[in-house]
Amino acid sequence: MEATAKLTMLRMTPQKTRLVADLIRGKGIEEAENILRFTPRRAAPPMLKLLESAKANAVNNHDMFEDSLFVSKIQVDEGPTMKRYLPRARGRADVLRKRTSHITIILEER
Numbered sequence: 001m002e003a004t005a006k007l008t009m010l011r012m013t014p015q016k017t018r019l020v021a022d023l024i025r026g027k028g029i030e031e032a033e034n035i036l037r038f039t040p041r042r043a044a045p046p047m048l049k050l051l052e053s054a055k056a057n058a059v060n061n062h063d064m065f066e067d068s069l070f071v072s073k074i075q076v077d078e079g080p081t082m083k084r085y086l087p088r089a090r091g092r093a094d095v096l097r098k099r100t101s102h103i104t105i106i107l108e109e110r
Contacts, residue, residue: 003058017043029069072108
């Protein structure tokens, strides 16, 4: 039995978000929450909120025990990229790519 939660269109690059995701992969739910609470990266608070949502899904929808949950899979995919233009010298323009992420957390019981 597994419980999932998804976060789409997070306005953060997938590369930076994966650094935080790698910290909690395979950890127990309590340990993962503590890691995210004290991680000073910008991706940590939305990921903590998503983890709490997945935990609530597991307990309320799938009748799992909160004490035995762990993060079996966490996946960070690239979402759509917004393109913006930055004026440069001599009438030129550079493209700014504002990247987005899709995060999926899957919890299982031990």
